Amino acid sequence: MRIGVTLDLATVSLADVPALAAAVEEAALDLVWLAAPSGRPEVALAAAATCAEPTRTVLIGAGTAVAEHHPLYLAEERHVADQLLGGRLVLGLRGDDEASLTEWADVLLAAAGTTPFAHRGPRHTIPAGLPQHTVNPETRVRVTPAPYALEPTLWLLGRAAPAVASAYALSPVSEEDGAPVWRHLERSLGPACRRLRRPAVRTWDPGAEDVVELARRLSAERDGWGLDTTLLRLTPPPGTAAWHAALADLAVVVRPRLQQERLPAGLEELWDAERTHQHTAGVEREVIT
């Protein structure tokens, strides 16, 4: 299972994102999910771009949303961000209205190809073919640059996500129980489901839930409906000592426990004993210093 950490851009300054993303990468976790503030979906890809140099390997997720403006802006910015990130971009698109989410997903998928395309949707016509445009008019457009990745990742969120995910064979991000959604997708897509990741957003409060309990909770979802990518909303404020400690726990406690179906008897006990020892030694070091 891949483990990611979410950053809420409503509360985190973009100037702080690079260092926070680097910390997630340094902790050897898999993904940073940058959730746009409500009403400002464009902020997510700008935040993703700030991670281009300070990180080298971690996947960068940008949680954006369908909006009132033209979807070509998002298509273009997605490709540029993916180029900056060397193909590490995961785009999340939120939509509650099925027609709108369908149209935006359609435009994004067409734009990510490397051939000119035309789009006739309920809201947008691309190109518009306005009569006053007479200098080299085009009947199909090619969005450039192409994304770095051959098949750049597009995940869907919001109330319309399950229906659109089924139509386009895309992954919905579960924000509640993923079981009913994935039962439906397995029925509608059949073996094509194999191609899809099964991500979910989950919250973890280290003060209220022991990290081993978190591992058990995620393990149950993995074995239940196939959760394979967890985006964890951590309750400690990003950048604090408690947040960094939570990253370390995710890396050394949760992640190893979720990689295999089960572990040989005695291994978890060894890890727990070492962790207790390291924790005690750490406390002693703090007391001494």
Place this chain on the structure above:
Amino acid sequence: MGVEMGVGLWTFQSTVTRPHQLPCLYRDFPAVARKVEQLGYAHLWLAEHRLWYDAFCPAPLLPIASAAAATTTLRLGTAMVLLPQHDPERLRSLAAAVDDAARGRLELGVGLGHRDAEFDALGLPRTGRGRRMDAGLDVLDREPRDRRPDAVWGGGMARAALERIGRHGMSALLPQTLDAEGIRRAVATITGAARAAGREPGRIGMIKDTWVDVDGEAARSWFLPRLRRHYTEEAGAWWVLDGGHGFTSPERLQGQVDRTATSAVVGSPDEVAARFGQIADAGVDTIVARVNFDFVSDRELGEQLELLAATVLKAVTA
């Protein structure tokens, strides 16, 4: 002279003249920005166009966000974001986010755009671009402002464009073809419009195609033919001349290419510094030396940035 000097224009193109691996152009950009900062330039500028074979960057604010994380003092500008092609509320929000990432170092240049195909893809009539520019500037200039008015830059040389710049208290990026007298008239127009609107006039900038070599004649013989080829393709394919694209009016295209080549600042360090001095004396306080073109290799660009910084930058900012 005491002017500020920056460099441009980063466009992330892979052209017939010099095919590039786009991932390298984008991946290396933060390091390039850091080098520009270390060399002492005040700012670095990017341009925007969309839907073209060479992958001209349609979203320059994103590479700027990436460079913001790699630099601390360098100001990062757009020359230009094509404001009439954008939803202004969205652009205002995106620019505010990038300015946040850059801790206030974004210089937002906005221009009109001119390609029918770009407007048509977005469902916007090119003929309404002036009105859309005015409406967009009203959004960017709305209280509470995200940034100083003079951190927004406008282009153009028509009287209406210059008055618009002054009215909003914006800074100006004047066309490089203006001579000293043209600069003085433009500054007077902008200043008059600003005063009439009760605003402080912003800064006066100019982007100049620039090439310097210790041997001035070598600079001219290497750079100018390549610059002419560059503008022959760009103006031929894009610029609207006599109601069609440039290649349909060969004589006018030739004239446009001649004008751009004549206005370039090319020569020895002393020659280039002297030309920049004349521009500054006419009222320009911000010079952007355009040294990054599709025909310039990475090695040549690096050497040019170093030579320009060691000679001309020192002279003009002394």
